[in-house]
Amino acid sequence: MNLARLTAAALTAALATGLTTDPAALAARAPGSGPELIGNVWTSRWFSPDRDGVQDDLRVQVVLFRDADVSVVVRRGATRSVVRRAHLGDLTADTVRRWRWDGRNDAGRAVRDGSYTLTVVATRTTGTRTTRDRTVTDVGLRRAYTENRTAKKASTFQLSRNTLHPSTPGLVDRIYVAAINPRFVRVAPNPAARQLQGAAWYVADADGHRVRTWPETRDASPRAWDGTDASGEPVPAGSYTVVMVKQDNYGNRKRLRRPVTVSAEPMVARPWSVTIPADTAMLEHDARSGRDGWTTCPPKPSPRMAGGITVLSQSAAAAYYGTRCDDAQGRFNLTTPFAMDPVDQVSITATGGAVPSASAEGIRLVSYPVTEASSAPGVARTTLGPFNPLAVWWHDPDRTRVEWAVSSRDLTTTEYDVASFDVEVVHYAPQS
Numbered sequence: 001m002n003l004a005r006l007t008a009a010a011l012t013a014a015l016a017t018g019l020t021t022d023p024a025a026l027a028a029r030a031p032g033s034g035p036e037l038i039g040n041v042w043t044s045r046w047f048s049p050d051r052d053g054v055q056d057d058l059r060v061q062v063v064l065f066r067d068a069d070v071s072v073v074v075r076r077g078a079t080r081s082v083v084r085r086a087h088l089g090d091l092t093a094d095t096v097r098r099w100r101w102d103g104r105n106d107a108g109r110a111v112r113d114g115s116y117t118l119t120v121v122a123t124r125t126t127g128t129r130t131t132r133d134r135t136v137t138d139v140g141l142r143r144a145y146t147e148n149r150t151a152k153k154a155s156t157f158q159l160s161r162n163t164l165h166p167s168t169p170g171l172v173d174r175i176y177v178a179a180i181n182p183r184f185v186r187v188a189p190n191p192a193a194r195q196l197q198g199a200a201w202y203v204a205d206a207d208g209h210r211v212r213t214w215p216e217t218r219d220a221s222p223r224a225w226d227g228t229d230a231s232g233e234p235v236p237a238g239s240y241t242v243v244m245v246k247q248d249n250y251g252n253r254k255r256l257r258r259p260v261t262v263s264a265e266p267m268v269a270r271p272w273s274v275t276i277p278a279d280t281a282m283l284e285h286d287a288r289s290g291r292d293g294w295t296t297c298p299p300k301p302s303p304r305m306a307g308g309i310t311v312l313s314q315s316a317a318a319a320y321y322g323t324r325c326d327d328a329q330g331r332f333n334l335t336t337p338f339a340m341d342p343v344d345q346v347s348i349t350a351t352g353g354a355v356p357s358a359s360a361e362g363i364r365l366v367s368y369p370v371t372e373a374s375s376a377p378g379v380a381r382t383t384l385g386p387f388n389p390l391a392v393w394w395h396d397p398d399r400t401r402v403e404w405a406v407s408s409r410d411l412t413t414t415e416y417d418v419a420s421f422d423v424e425v426v427h428y429a430p431q432s
Contacts (some may be wrong), residue, residue, distance in 0.1 A: 037122040037133035039063040039093075046140045048250040049103030049110065055251025058101040058139055060118065064093045068122040068133070072099060077115030077138070084111075091122075103141055113142045145252040157201075157244045159258050160342050163430070166234055167225040168266040171428060175260065176342050177201050177214075177242055178222035200245045203260070211235055216245075222342075227262050237264040268431050275336065275425040277307030278352070281332040281421055287321045297325035299406065299418070308352060308419040311408045316415065333403040338427060340399045345426040348404055352418040 042061040049056050062070060070091050074084040083105040091097050101118075105111055115138060122133045160176040200221055202214040209228040225242070229235055244256045279301060287297045297317035302308035309330065312320060317328040402423060408416070 033421040037064060037066050037068045037124055037131060038120065038135055039065045041100050041120045041137065043118055043139060045138075045139045046142070046250040046266065047103070048140070048143050050143045050252070052253070054247070054253065055064045057103065058118070058141075060101070060120070062088070062091065062097045062099070062100045062120055062122075063095070064091055064122060066093050066124060067091065068096065068124040071117045071121045071123075072101075073121065073239060074101060075119070076111070077117055077119045080117075081219045083116070105227060111141065113144070115140055117217045126244045136151075138249060142248075142250045142252065145254040146248050148251070156256060157258070159242060159260065160222075162259060163261045164225070164227045165263050165265060165267045165428075167264060168268075170269075171267070171343060172226055173226040173267065173343055173428075174226045176222040176224050176296040177244075179244065202243050202245070204241045204243060205235070206239050209373065211240070223262075235262060237262050263430075265431060268429040270429055271424065272336065272338070272427055273422065275351075275420050275422050276334055277420050278302075278309040278332070278350075278418045279307050281334055282309060283331045283333060287317075287323055287325065294326040295324055295328045296329055297321050297323070298328075298330040302417050302419070305352065305417055305419040308417055311406055313408055313415070317408075328408045330406045331403065332399055332405065332421065334421075335403060335425060335429075336400045336425060338400070338429075340402070340425070341428060343428055347424045349424075350406065351420050351422060352416070354407075406427075 026190040040061075040063045044055070044059045048054045060072065064070070068091060070082075070088040071081060072086040073089065075082055084101060085106060086099060086101075087211045088097055088099060103111055118137045118139055120135050120137075124131045157177060157179045160178075164175050164176075165173045200214060202210045202213040204210050204226055211226055213230065214223045227234055238261070240260045240262060242258045242260050244258075245253055246256070247253050278299075282298060284296075284298050287295055289295045297312070297314075297320070299311045300317075300320055302310045304310075311330065312328050314325050314328045318325040402425070404421075406418065
Protein backbone atom coordinates (compact mmCIF):
# COMPACT_ATOMS: atom_id res chain seq x y z
CA MET A 1 0.00 0.00 0.00
CA ASN A 2 1.49 3.35 -1.07
CA LEU A 3 0.89 6.14 1.45
CA ALA A 4 3.74 8.32 0.28
CA ARG A 5 1.40 11.02 -0.96
CA LEU A 6 -0.29 11.40 2.40
CA THR A 7 1.81 13.07 5.06
CA ALA A 8 2.62 11.09 8.15
CA ALA A 9 1.15 13.80 10.36
CA ALA A 10 -2.22 13.70 8.56
CA LEU A 11 -2.36 9.92 8.69
CA THR A 12 -1.47 9.79 12.38
CA ALA A 13 -3.99 12.49 13.27
CA ALA A 14 -6.78 10.85 11.32
CA LEU A 15 -6.18 7.45 12.85
CA ALA A 16 -6.01 8.98 16.32
CA THR A 17 -9.61 10.21 16.06
CA GLY A 18 -10.89 6.65 16.14
CA LEU A 19 -13.18 7.37 13.17
CA THR A 20 -11.03 6.26 10.29
CA THR A 21 -9.42 2.84 10.55
CA ASP A 22 -8.48 2.15 6.93
CA PRO A 23 -5.29 3.92 5.73
CA ALA A 24 -6.28 3.19 2.13
CA ALA A 25 -9.31 5.46 2.53
CA LEU A 26 -7.08 8.29 3.72
CA ALA A 27 -4.79 7.83 0.74
CA ALA A 28 -7.64 7.75 -1.79
CA ARG A 29 -7.17 11.45 -2.73
CA ALA A 30 -3.55 12.31 -3.32
CA PRO A 31 -1.74 15.48 -4.46
CA GLY A 32 -1.33 15.71 -8.19
CA SER A 33 -4.85 14.46 -9.00
CA GLY A 34 -6.64 17.84 -8.67
CA PRO A 35 -6.60 21.14 -6.73
CA GLU A 36 -4.76 19.33 -3.95
CA LEU A 37 -6.46 20.94 -0.96
CA ILE A 38 -8.56 18.17 0.56
CA GLY A 39 -6.61 15.14 1.64
CA ASN A 40 -9.56 13.05 2.82
CA VAL A 41 -13.22 13.42 3.75
CA TRP A 42 -14.79 10.58 5.70
CA THR A 43 -18.50 10.44 6.54
CA SER A 44 -20.81 7.83 7.97
CA ARG A 45 -23.31 6.70 5.34
CA TRP A 46 -26.56 6.29 7.29
CA PHE A 47 -27.95 7.78 10.46
CA SER A 48 -31.17 8.13 12.43
CA PRO A 49 -31.54 11.31 14.51
CA ASP A 50 -34.13 9.88 16.90
CA ARG A 51 -32.06 10.35 20.08
CA ASP A 52 -31.95 6.68 20.99
CA GLY A 53 -28.19 6.73 21.43
CA VAL A 54 -27.47 4.76 18.25
CA GLN A 55 -26.16 6.57 15.14
CA ASP A 56 -28.00 9.73 16.12
CA ASP A 57 -25.95 12.05 13.95
CA LEU A 58 -23.92 12.09 10.77
CA ARG A 59 -20.20 12.21 11.48
CA VAL A 60 -17.83 14.04 9.16
CA GLN A 61 -14.05 14.10 9.29
CA VAL A 62 -11.87 16.34 7.13
CA VAL A 63 -8.08 16.22 6.59
CA LEU A 64 -6.39 18.86 4.39
CA PHE A 65 -3.19 18.74 2.39
CA ARG A 66 -2.87 22.54 2.60
CA ASP A 67 -4.27 25.31 4.79
CA ALA A 68 -7.72 26.34 3.55
CA ASP A 69 -11.13 27.71 4.52
CA VAL A 70 -13.64 24.86 4.80
CA SER A 71 -17.45 24.78 4.56
CA VAL A 72 -20.04 22.00 4.53
CA VAL A 73 -23.29 22.08 2.53
CA VAL A 74 -26.09 19.51 2.87
CA ARG A 75 -28.63 19.22 0.03
CA ARG A 76 -31.78 17.18 -0.32
CA GLY A 77 -31.08 14.35 -2.75
CA ALA A 78 -34.13 14.73 -5.01
CA THR A 79 -34.54 18.53 -5.20
CA ARG A 80 -30.91 19.51 -4.56
CA SER A 81 -32.20 22.28 -2.30
CA VAL A 82 -29.86 23.35 0.50
CA VAL A 83 -31.06 22.34 3.97
CA ARG A 84 -27.93 22.98 6.06
CA ARG A 85 -24.78 25.07 5.79
CA ALA A 86 -21.85 25.00 8.20
CA HIS A 87 -18.64 27.04 8.14
CA LEU A 88 -15.79 25.08 9.71
CA GLY A 89 -13.39 28.02 9.38
CA ASP A 90 -9.73 28.19 8.46
CA LEU A 91 -8.12 24.79 8.91
CA THR A 92 -4.44 23.97 8.86
CA ALA A 93 -2.94 21.12 6.89
CA ASP A 94 -2.30 17.72 8.46
CA THR A 95 -4.92 18.19 11.18
CA VAL A 96 -8.27 16.50 11.57
CA ARG A 97 -11.49 18.53 11.78
CA ARG A 98 -14.69 16.82 12.84
CA TRP A 99 -18.28 17.98 12.35
CA ARG A 100 -21.60 16.36 13.14
CA TRP A 101 -25.00 16.90 11.55
CA ASP A 102 -28.00 16.26 13.79
CA GLY A 103 -30.55 16.01 10.97
CA ARG A 104 -31.86 19.57 11.35
CA ASN A 105 -31.91 22.42 8.84
CA ASP A 106 -30.54 25.93 9.29
CA ALA A 107 -33.75 26.93 11.09
CA GLY A 108 -33.32 24.12 13.63
CA ARG A 109 -36.22 22.03 12.33
CA ALA A 110 -35.92 18.29 11.67
CA VAL A 111 -35.63 17.40 7.99
CA ARG A 112 -37.60 14.61 6.32
CA ASP A 113 -36.35 11.06 5.93
CA GLY A 114 -34.58 10.47 2.65
CA SER A 115 -31.33 10.71 0.73
CA TYR A 116 -29.03 13.70 1.01
CA THR A 117 -25.71 14.82 -0.44
CA LEU A 118 -23.00 16.30 1.71
CA THR A 119 -20.45 18.56 0.03
CA VAL A 120 -17.21 19.67 1.67
CA VAL A 121 -15.67 22.74 0.00
CA ALA A 122 -12.12 23.93 0.70
CA THR A 123 -11.04 27.41 -0.53
CA ARG A 124 -7.50 28.80 -0.51
CA THR A 125 -6.44 32.28 -1.68
CA THR A 126 -2.80 32.88 -2.55
CA GLY A 127 -2.17 36.42 -3.77
CA THR A 128 -4.80 37.00 -6.45
CA ARG A 129 -5.36 33.31 -7.17
CA THR A 130 -8.24 31.42 -5.53
CA THR A 131 -8.25 27.59 -5.52
CA ARG A 132 -11.31 25.50 -4.63
CA ASP A 133 -11.52 21.79 -3.93
CA ARG A 134 -14.67 19.80 -3.13
CA THR A 135 -15.91 16.29 -2.40
CA VAL A 136 -19.51 15.04 -2.52
CA THR A 137 -20.88 12.13 -0.47
CA ASP A 138 -24.34 10.52 -0.58
CA VAL A 139 -25.88 9.89 2.84
CA GLY A 140 -29.17 8.47 4.10
CA LEU A 141 -31.46 9.56 6.94
CA ARG A 142 -34.30 7.40 8.24
CA ARG A 143 -35.99 7.38 11.61
CA ALA A 144 -38.11 4.24 11.12
CA TYR A 145 -36.74 0.69 10.98
CA THR A 146 -36.36 -0.83 7.52
CA GLU A 147 -35.03 -4.21 6.41
CA ASN A 148 -31.65 -3.92 4.80
CA ARG A 149 -31.67 -4.27 1.01
CA THR A 150 -29.00 -6.97 1.20
CA ALA A 151 -31.39 -9.25 3.11
CA LYS A 152 -33.17 -11.80 0.94
CA LYS A 153 -36.03 -11.96 3.41
CA ALA A 154 -36.99 -10.48 6.73
CA SER A 155 -34.76 -11.49 9.60
CA THR A 156 -36.38 -13.35 12.47
CA PHE A 157 -35.45 -15.99 15.04
CA GLN A 158 -36.63 -19.31 16.41
CA LEU A 159 -36.53 -21.23 19.69
CA SER A 160 -35.74 -24.91 20.05
CA ARG A 161 -38.62 -25.17 22.54
CA ASN A 162 -40.96 -22.69 24.25
CA THR A 163 -40.98 -24.41 27.65
CA LEU A 164 -38.00 -24.87 29.94
CA HIS A 165 -37.86 -27.61 32.60
CA PRO A 166 -34.96 -26.76 34.99
CA SER A 167 -36.04 -29.38 37.58
CA THR A 168 -35.38 -32.35 35.25
CA PRO A 169 -33.16 -34.77 37.23
CA GLY A 170 -29.76 -35.56 35.73
CA LEU A 171 -30.10 -32.90 33.04
CA VAL A 172 -29.22 -29.23 32.69
CA ASP A 173 -32.15 -28.26 30.52
CA ARG A 174 -31.63 -25.53 27.93
CA ILE A 175 -33.58 -23.85 25.20
CA TYR A 176 -31.66 -22.54 22.21
CA VAL A 177 -32.23 -19.24 20.47
CA ALA A 178 -31.04 -18.77 16.88
CA ALA A 179 -31.37 -16.05 14.27
CA ILE A 180 -32.82 -16.88 10.87
CA ASN A 181 -31.25 -14.95 7.98
CA PRO A 182 -29.40 -12.47 10.24
CA ARG A 183 -28.19 -10.37 7.29
CA PHE A 184 -28.50 -6.78 8.41
CA VAL A 185 -25.62 -4.35 8.34
CA ARG A 186 -24.38 -2.39 11.30
CA VAL A 187 -22.26 0.55 10.18
CA ALA A 188 -18.63 0.20 11.21
CA PRO A 189 -16.42 3.30 11.79
CA ASN A 190 -15.09 3.13 8.24
CA PRO A 191 -17.27 2.26 5.21
CA ALA A 192 -14.64 -0.20 4.00
CA ALA A 193 -14.96 -2.08 7.29
CA ARG A 194 -18.73 -2.63 7.23
CA GLN A 195 -19.63 -6.11 8.37
CA LEU A 196 -22.73 -8.24 8.39
CA GLN A 197 -23.94 -8.39 11.95
CA GLY A 198 -26.24 -10.62 13.89
CA ALA A 199 -28.53 -9.52 16.67
CA ALA A 200 -28.63 -9.10 20.42
CA TRP A 201 -30.97 -11.21 22.57
CA TYR A 202 -32.29 -10.90 26.09
CA VAL A 203 -34.83 -12.62 28.33
CA ALA A 204 -37.36 -10.50 30.22
CA ASP A 205 -39.72 -11.49 33.02
CA ALA A 206 -43.45 -10.74 33.14
CA ASP A 207 -42.72 -7.20 34.42
CA GLY A 208 -40.35 -6.46 31.56
CA HIS A 209 -37.15 -6.66 33.64
CA ARG A 210 -34.21 -8.25 31.89
CA VAL A 211 -33.00 -11.39 33.61
CA ARG A 212 -30.46 -12.55 31.03
CA THR A 213 -28.71 -10.76 28.14
CA TRP A 214 -26.50 -11.90 25.28
CA PRO A 215 -24.25 -9.37 23.54
CA GLU A 216 -24.62 -8.55 19.87
CA THR A 217 -22.88 -11.11 17.71
CA ARG A 218 -21.77 -11.36 14.09
CA ASP A 219 -22.53 -15.03 13.64
CA ALA A 220 -25.69 -17.07 13.62
CA SER A 221 -24.58 -19.54 16.30
CA PRO A 222 -27.45 -20.38 18.66
CA ARG A 223 -27.45 -19.02 22.18
CA ALA A 224 -28.58 -21.19 25.08
CA TRP A 225 -30.63 -20.28 28.16
CA ASP A 226 -30.75 -22.67 31.11
CA GLY A 227 -33.27 -20.75 33.20
CA THR A 228 -30.76 -18.76 35.22
CA ASP A 229 -30.29 -15.01 35.56
CA ALA A 230 -27.14 -12.97 34.97
CA SER A 231 -25.69 -14.08 38.33
CA GLY A 232 -26.33 -17.77 37.62
CA GLU A 233 -29.26 -18.10 40.03
CA PRO A 234 -32.38 -20.01 38.86
CA VAL A 235 -35.32 -17.80 37.95
CA PRO A 236 -38.77 -18.57 39.42
CA ALA A 237 -41.23 -20.64 37.41
CA GLY A 238 -43.51 -18.48 35.29
CA SER A 239 -43.86 -16.62 32.02
CA TYR A 240 -40.90 -14.97 30.26
CA THR A 241 -40.16 -13.42 26.90
CA VAL A 242 -37.14 -13.92 24.68
CA VAL A 243 -36.44 -10.73 22.73
CA MET A 244 -34.28 -10.36 19.65
CA VAL A 245 -33.01 -6.84 18.93
CA LYS A 246 -31.92 -6.24 15.36
CA GLN A 247 -30.60 -3.09 13.75
CA ASP A 248 -30.87 -1.68 10.24
CA ASN A 249 -28.30 0.36 8.27
CA TYR A 250 -29.45 3.61 9.81
CA GLY A 251 -29.13 2.52 13.42
CA ASN A 252 -32.86 1.99 14.00
CA ARG A 253 -33.67 -1.02 16.13
CA LYS A 254 -36.57 -3.45 16.08
CA ARG A 255 -37.57 -5.99 18.72
CA LEU A 256 -39.06 -9.40 18.00
CA ARG A 257 -40.55 -11.39 20.88
CA ARG A 258 -41.20 -15.06 21.63
CA PRO A 259 -42.96 -16.26 24.83
CA VAL A 260 -41.20 -18.82 27.03
CA THR A 261 -42.50 -20.66 30.07
CA VAL A 262 -40.25 -21.86 32.90
CA SER A 263 -42.05 -24.91 34.26
CA ALA A 264 -41.73 -26.54 37.67
CA GLU A 265 -42.57 -29.90 36.07
CA PRO A 266 -39.57 -32.09 35.19
CA MET A 267 -39.13 -33.91 31.90
CA VAL A 268 -38.59 -37.65 31.75
CA ALA A 269 -36.03 -39.59 29.73
CA ARG A 270 -37.53 -41.77 27.00
CA PRO A 271 -34.82 -44.11 25.61
CA TRP A 272 -35.10 -45.23 21.98
CA SER A 273 -32.76 -47.46 20.02
CA VAL A 274 -32.53 -49.10 16.63
CA THR A 275 -30.05 -51.26 14.72
CA ILE A 276 -29.71 -50.45 11.05
CA PRO A 277 -27.62 -52.26 8.41
CA ALA A 278 -24.64 -50.18 7.39
CA ASP A 279 -25.50 -50.39 3.68
CA THR A 280 -29.07 -49.19 4.36
CA ALA A 281 -27.93 -46.19 6.38
CA MET A 282 -25.29 -45.04 3.86
CA LEU A 283 -26.29 -41.96 1.87
CA GLU A 284 -23.95 -42.25 -1.13
CA HIS A 285 -22.81 -45.38 -2.88
CA ASP A 286 -20.74 -43.74 -5.62
CA ALA A 287 -17.78 -41.38 -5.67
CA ARG A 288 -18.88 -37.76 -5.65
CA SER A 289 -17.21 -34.41 -6.34
CA GLY A 290 -18.07 -31.36 -4.27
CA ARG A 291 -17.99 -27.67 -5.10
CA ASP A 292 -14.46 -27.43 -3.78
CA GLY A 293 -13.28 -29.85 -6.47
CA TRP A 294 -12.51 -32.66 -4.03
CA THR A 295 -13.67 -36.18 -4.82
CA THR A 296 -14.98 -38.28 -1.92
CA CYS A 297 -15.11 -42.04 -2.29
CA PRO A 298 -17.47 -43.95 0.04
CA PRO A 299 -17.05 -47.49 1.40
CA LYS A 300 -17.86 -50.43 -0.87
CA PRO A 301 -20.32 -53.28 -0.20
CA SER A 302 -18.78 -55.87 2.10
CA PRO A 303 -18.08 -59.27 0.50
CA ARG A 304 -18.04 -60.85 3.98
CA MET A 305 -21.09 -59.39 5.73
CA ALA A 306 -24.60 -59.23 4.29
CA GLY A 307 -25.86 -55.64 4.39
CA GLY A 308 -22.45 -54.47 5.55
CA ILE A 309 -19.88 -52.15 4.08
CA THR A 310 -16.09 -52.24 3.83
CA VAL A 311 -14.30 -49.07 4.80
CA LEU A 312 -11.40 -48.49 2.40
CA SER A 313 -8.17 -46.63 2.75
CA GLN A 314 -7.70 -43.68 0.41
CA SER A 315 -5.44 -45.63 -1.94
CA ALA A 316 -7.70 -48.70 -1.91
CA ALA A 317 -10.75 -46.52 -2.62
CA ALA A 318 -9.00 -44.90 -5.58
CA ALA A 319 -8.19 -48.32 -7.00
CA TYR A 320 -11.75 -49.58 -6.46
CA TYR A 321 -13.49 -46.59 -8.05
CA GLY A 322 -10.84 -45.93 -10.69
CA THR A 323 -10.63 -42.25 -9.87
CA ARG A 324 -8.73 -39.86 -7.66
CA CYS A 325 -10.01 -39.97 -4.07
CA ASP A 326 -9.18 -36.91 -2.02
CA ASP A 327 -11.08 -38.41 0.89
CA ALA A 328 -12.41 -41.89 1.71
CA GLN A 329 -15.48 -41.28 3.83
CA GLY A 330 -18.99 -42.62 4.11
CA ARG A 331 -21.96 -40.56 5.26
CA PHE A 332 -24.88 -42.20 7.05
CA ASN A 333 -28.19 -41.17 8.54
CA LEU A 334 -31.50 -42.37 9.89
CA THR A 335 -34.86 -40.85 10.78
CA THR A 336 -36.24 -40.94 14.31
CA PRO A 337 -40.00 -41.34 14.99
CA PHE A 338 -40.02 -38.15 17.08
CA ALA A 339 -38.74 -34.59 16.86
CA MET A 340 -35.40 -34.45 18.64
CA ASP A 341 -34.34 -31.73 21.02
CA PRO A 342 -30.83 -30.27 21.40
CA VAL A 343 -30.65 -31.67 24.94
CA ASP A 344 -31.21 -35.25 23.73
CA GLN A 345 -28.21 -37.56 23.91
CA VAL A 346 -27.18 -39.79 21.02
CA SER A 347 -24.78 -42.73 20.99
CA ILE A 348 -23.75 -44.58 17.81
CA THR A 349 -21.95 -47.92 17.81
CA ALA A 350 -20.44 -49.45 14.67
CA THR A 351 -20.52 -53.25 14.80
CA GLY A 352 -18.30 -55.33 12.56
CA GLY A 353 -14.82 -56.69 12.45
CA ALA A 354 -11.43 -56.07 10.95
CA VAL A 355 -10.41 -58.23 8.00
CA PRO A 356 -7.51 -60.61 8.69
CA SER A 357 -4.96 -58.13 7.35
CA ALA A 358 -6.04 -55.34 9.68
CA SER A 359 -3.25 -53.63 11.56
CA ALA A 360 -3.35 -51.27 14.52
CA GLU A 361 -5.14 -48.68 12.43
CA GLY A 362 -8.87 -48.07 12.76
CA ILE A 363 -11.84 -46.12 11.55
CA ARG A 364 -13.35 -42.96 12.97
CA LEU A 365 -16.97 -42.18 13.62
CA VAL A 366 -17.67 -38.48 13.11
CA SER A 367 -20.84 -36.69 14.17
CA TYR A 368 -22.18 -33.28 13.18
CA PRO A 369 -21.10 -31.05 14.85
CA VAL A 370 -17.74 -32.76 14.58
CA THR A 371 -16.98 -35.07 17.49
CA GLU A 372 -14.76 -38.07 16.99
CA ALA A 373 -14.15 -41.45 18.57
CA SER A 374 -11.51 -43.83 17.23
CA SER A 375 -11.81 -47.57 17.25
CA ALA A 376 -9.26 -49.65 19.10
CA PRO A 377 -7.15 -52.03 16.99
CA GLY A 378 -8.85 -55.34 16.32
CA VAL A 379 -12.02 -54.40 18.20
CA ALA A 380 -15.29 -55.18 16.48
CA ARG A 381 -17.27 -52.36 18.11
CA THR A 382 -16.51 -48.65 18.26
CA THR A 383 -18.86 -46.14 19.85
CA LEU A 384 -19.41 -42.45 19.32
CA GLY A 385 -21.29 -40.39 21.85
CA PRO A 386 -23.06 -39.19 23.68
CA PHE A 387 -22.99 -35.90 21.78
CA ASN A 388 -25.28 -32.90 21.62
CA PRO A 389 -27.29 -33.08 18.36
CA LEU A 390 -27.73 -29.32 18.20
CA ALA A 391 -26.94 -29.46 14.48
CA VAL A 392 -29.94 -31.77 14.04
CA TRP A 393 -32.20 -28.93 15.14
CA TRP A 394 -30.22 -26.26 13.33
CA HIS A 395 -30.01 -27.97 9.90
CA ASP A 396 -33.07 -30.23 9.89
CA PRO A 397 -36.43 -28.39 10.08
CA ASP A 398 -38.23 -31.59 11.14
CA ARG A 399 -35.53 -32.43 13.71
CA THR A 400 -35.85 -36.14 12.96
CA ARG A 401 -32.57 -36.83 11.16
CA VAL A 402 -29.42 -38.11 12.85
CA GLU A 403 -26.38 -37.93 10.59
CA TRP A 404 -22.84 -39.24 11.06
CA ALA A 405 -19.84 -40.32 9.04
CA VAL A 406 -17.20 -43.03 8.96
CA SER A 407 -13.78 -41.73 7.99
CA SER A 408 -10.83 -43.93 7.06
CA ARG A 409 -8.17 -41.28 7.26
CA ASP A 410 -6.20 -43.46 9.70
CA LEU A 411 -6.15 -46.40 7.29
CA THR A 412 -3.30 -46.92 4.85
CA THR A 413 -3.60 -50.24 3.03
CA THR A 414 -6.03 -52.05 5.33
CA GLU A 415 -9.79 -52.43 5.23
CA TYR A 416 -12.40 -52.47 7.98
CA ASP A 417 -15.83 -54.11 7.85
CA VAL A 418 -18.94 -52.54 9.40
CA ALA A 419 -22.03 -54.74 9.51
CA SER A 420 -24.48 -52.38 11.20
CA PHE A 421 -24.93 -49.34 13.42
CA ASP A 422 -26.61 -49.37 16.80
CA VAL A 423 -28.15 -45.93 17.41
CA GLU A 424 -29.33 -45.11 20.93
CA VAL A 425 -31.15 -41.87 21.75
CA VAL A 426 -32.08 -40.62 25.21
CA HIS A 427 -34.99 -38.36 24.33
CA TYR A 428 -36.34 -35.94 26.94
CA ALA A 429 -40.03 -35.01 26.91
CA PRO A 430 -42.56 -33.63 29.42
CA GLN A 431 -44.28 -36.17 31.65
CA SER A 432 -47.64 -35.22 30.24
